[in-house]
Amino acid sequence: MxxxxxxxxxxxxxxxxxxxxxxxxxxxxxxxxxxxxDQQVFNEYLNxxxxxxxxxxxxxxxxxxxxxxxxxxGDQAAVNAKGTYxxxxxxxxxRTGNPLDVAIEGKGFFEVLTPQGVRLTRSGNxxxxxxxxxxxxxxxxxxxxVAEGATNADVNSxxxxxxxxxxxxxxxxxxxxxxxxxxxxxxxVNVMNPDSLQKVGSNNYGFKENxxxxxxxxxxxxxxxxxxxxxxxxxxxxxxxxxxxQRAFEATQKxxxxxxxxxxxxxxxxxxxxx
Amino acid sequence: MIKSLTTAATGMAAQQTNMDVxxxxxxxxxxxxxxxxxxxxxxxxxxxxLQPGAATGLNSYTPTGVQTGMGTRTAAIQxxxxxxxxxxxxxxxxxxxEGSGFFQVRTPDGExxxxxxxxxxxxxxxxxxxKNGNSLIPEIxxxxxxxxxxxxxxxEVRALVGETGAPQILGNIEIVNFVNPAGxxxxxxxxxxxxxxxxxxxxxxxxxxxxxxxxxxxxxxxxxxxxxxxxxxITAQRAYxxxxxxxxASDQMxxxxxxxx
Numbered sequence: 001m002x003x004x005x006x007x008x009x010x011x012x013x014x015x016x017x018x019x020x021x022x023x024x025x026x027x028x029x030x031x032x033x034x035x036x037x038d039q040q041v042f043n044e045y046l047n048x049x050x051x052x053x054x055x056x057x058x059x060x061x062x063x064x065x066x067x068x069x070x071x072x073x074g075d076q077a078a079v080n081a082k083g084t085y086x087x088x089x090x091x092x093x094x095r096t097g098n099p100l101d102v103a104i105e106g107k108g109f110f111e112v113l114t115p116q117g118v119r120l121t122r123s124g125n126x127x128x129x130x131x132x133x134x135x136x137x138x139x140x141x142x143x144x145x146v147a148e149g150a151t152n153a154d155v156n157s158x159x160x161x162x163x164x165x166x167x168x169x170x171x172x173x174x175x176x177x178x179x180x181x182x183x184x185x186x187x188x189v190n191v192m193n194p195d196s197l198q199k200v201g202s203n204n205y206g207f208k209e210n211x212x213x214x215x216x217x218x219x220x221x222x223x224x225x226x227x228x229x230x231x232x233x234x235x236x237x238x239x240x241x242x243x244x245x246q247r248a249f250e251a252t253q254k255x256x257x258x259x260x261x262x263x264x265x266x267x268x269x270x271x272x273x274x275x
Numbered sequence: 276m277i278k279s280l281t282t283a284a285t286g287m288a289a290q291q292t293n294m295d296v297x298x299x300x301x302x303x304x305x306x307x308x309x310x311x312x313x314x315x316x317x318x319x320x321x322x323x324x325l326q327p328g329a330a331t332g333l334n335s336y337t338p339t340g341v342q343t344g345m346g347t348r349t350a351a352i353q354x355x356x357x358x359x360x361x362x363x364x365x366x367x368x369x370x371x372x373e374g375s376g377f378f379q380v381r382t383p384d385g386e387x388x389x390x391x392x393x394x395x396x397x398x399x400x401x402x403x404x405x406k407n408g409n410s411l412i413p414e415i416x417x418x419x420x421x422x423x424x425x426x427x428x429x430x431e432v433r434a435l436v437g438e439t440g441a442p443q444i445l446g447n448i449e450i451v452n453f454v455n456p457a458g459x460x461x462x463x464x465x466x467x468x469x470x471x472x473x474x475x476x477x478x479x480x481x482x483x484x485x486x487x488x489x490x491x492x493x494x495x496x497x498x499x500x501x502x503x504x505x506x507x508x509i510t511a512q513r514a515y516x517x518x519x520x521x522x523x524a525s526d527q528m529x530x531x532x533x534x535x536x
Contacts, residue, residue, distance in 0.1 A: 013532070017279075018324070018343060020528065024279035024521045025318070025344030028286025030514045031293065032316040032347050040341070081324060083339030096313070097357050125315050125353065128455040130474035137315060137350040139472075164454030164474060167485045179485070195339055201320040202350070208340070235517050246524045253531045260535070 009255035011078035015042050016249040018081055023242050026233045034103075034122035034203060035231035037087045037238075045080035088194055091232040093224055100126045100134070102170055103227040108188040108218050109205065111143040112136050113155055116206070118143070120189065123203040125228055128168070134160040134176070138202055144176060144184040145217060158187065174221035188221035278322075278343065283521035285346030289316050290515040292349045297508050300499045307362070308392030308465055309497035311355050311504075319345040356456050359498035361490070367424040368395040368403065371495045374487020376450035377467065379478075380409035387412065389451060389476070392465040394494055403432075407464055415446040428488040430481040451476040452486050 019040045029035040093103050102124035104110070109120035119140075126142055129135045134142045143158040162168050166179025176183040191197060192214035200206040207213050296314045303309040325341040361371055370393030372378070377389035388409065395411060398404045401419055403411045417424060421434035421443075430448035435441070453459060458472030469476060482488045 017528070018341070020279045020525060021282060021343040024282035024286075024525070025346060027514075027517050027521050028282050028289070028346040029316065029318050029344070030286070030517065031290065031510065032318055035318055038342065038344065040343075041339075081341045083325075084342040085339055096355065098353070098355055123317070125351075127353070127457050128474075130455060130458065130472050132454045132474070137317065162454070165452075165477065165484050198340065199318065199321050199342060199344065201318055201344075203317040235513070239517065239520065242521065242524050246528055249528045250531045253535050256535050 006259040009252045012252035015079040016245050019245045023238050027238050030233045032231050034229040037233045039085045041082045042079050043082040045078045089232050091230040093227045094230050095227050097226050101228045103224045103229040105222040108190050111187045112140045114140045119204040121204045132162040132164040143187045145187045170225050172223050188218040190216045279525045282346040283518045286518035289347045290511050293511040297504050301504050304497050304499040306497050307494045311499045313353050315351045316347045317350040354457050357498050360496040362494045362496050365492045369494045371490045371493045372487040373490050376452050376486035379412040380405050381412050382409050388466040388468050390465050426491040430489050449478050450481050451478050
């Protein structure tokens with residue numbers, strides 16, 4: 001016998017610890033505007049797949065224990081963190097009454113111009129900066145749609161500039177009004193392949209390399225002005241996940257303990273040399 | 276595991292800030308012209324264990340990658356400048372701006388400060404001052420022979436003097452507006468000062484440039500909604516507790532790991 005299975009148990013511990021980190025982040029962001037919860041996905045990793053397929057040789061090898069209990073490498077399997085999935089379900093809308101708080105109903109993202117390029121966000125707690133630009137909480141400008149028939153697609157021309165002298169308003173259809181002047185429509189984009197988005201912090205989403213995001217401009221956005229989208233973290237679910245994670249972690253530790261006890265027997269009982 | 280401990284700690288710190296803001300709102304629920312604040316949070320950077328889009332074989336890429344977040348932080352404490360209610364006091368020097376705008380006062384250090392609190396008084400010389408003795412700008416002095424004081428919606432201050440009660444124009448109250456009033460810095464005593472993110476003040480007569488008209492004999496109440504704050508307090512407290520539970524669970528997991536040997 002051997003104790004190589006201890007590494008299988010160890011991989012389980014590491015996986016549960018990773019899951020715990022994710023749950024801690026979800027709970028820490030339970031009050032973050034438009035936060036979307038993450039889930040870790042694990043899969044079984046079989047070392048046997050690394051080997052060549054076995055070919056029966058003639059004459060056959062001598063039968064061994066392994067021939068009868070062929071584990072296909074299952075005894076050497078490990079848990080592997082496969083991916084982090086973001087749950088893009090709608091968070092609850094909360095009324096704030098601030099005319100520059102905008103929540104998206106249904107799918108879609110706002111576009112903001114950061115020094116790293118255009119980023120997407122669902123967090124619509126905007127304000128005006130000293131120059132009258134509509135900016136997010138980081139001070140990065142929010143973008144509007146390219147004007148109808150305009151050939152100039154430069155992102156800087158899509159920054160929303162208010163005069164600061166008149167009442168500002170964003171309609172539920174996305175029309176940006178500076179007094180009675182219509183500045184255009186706020187840009188809402190749909191990402192057909194949400195797996196291509198990557199969280200980059202500050203409530204923003206960036207794009208992954210090698211994956212086409214398939215961005216589609218939403219012509220008529222469905223917004224709620226004066227509302228903010230809450231986080232879609234469900235505390236009850238996270239707490240339950242936390243309990244199962246903690247217990248699974250303890251169970252893998254028990255397995256490590258058991259291997260330890262077996263090795264102890266092997267070394268100190270089986271291998272005991274009588275004086 | 277250590278990461279989940281610090282992640283939960285950022286969550287607790289954030290909820291603590293949230294609670295501080297709510298406590299200040301509730302404490303000022305009867306302060307004239309007070310504007311409620313709201314803490315806003317955002318997620319921190321992410322640790323990429325497995326780069327999204329990393330190659331896993333010929334022409335195949337991991338669709339999602341493996342990311343764990345580092346927690347949350349307070350992105351902003353946003354002042355909500357919605358108008359409060361009206362409290363009719365009948366005091367001739369109580370003014371409310373019905374709409375956007377701020378009164379200007381000069382603080383003892385000579386700087387201009389801005390306020391929505393229109394409970395003005397007269398000092399010994401008859402000058403119109405706020406509760407703390409900062410004079411209203413432009414300065415207006417009410418003569419001691421004035422029988423009554425009248426302030427129009429547009430800010431014209433008239434005193435009725437003499438036995439005939441002939442109106443005498445004393446001056447005009449001007450109010451200011453900012454491009455981004457939420458960028459003003461609150462300095463206490465119901466005063467705000469200009470900051471780089473608020474923009475330059477635009478001075479004007481009440482009722483022009485989308486600023487509100489004045490209303491004499493009433494005060495603006497605080498715009499704190501007690502029910503809202505109570506609900507926010509409950510969610511903040513529960514979120515705080517939940518984060519502390521995460522710390523407990525992480526601690527127990529660490530303990531289990533330690534007990535293996």
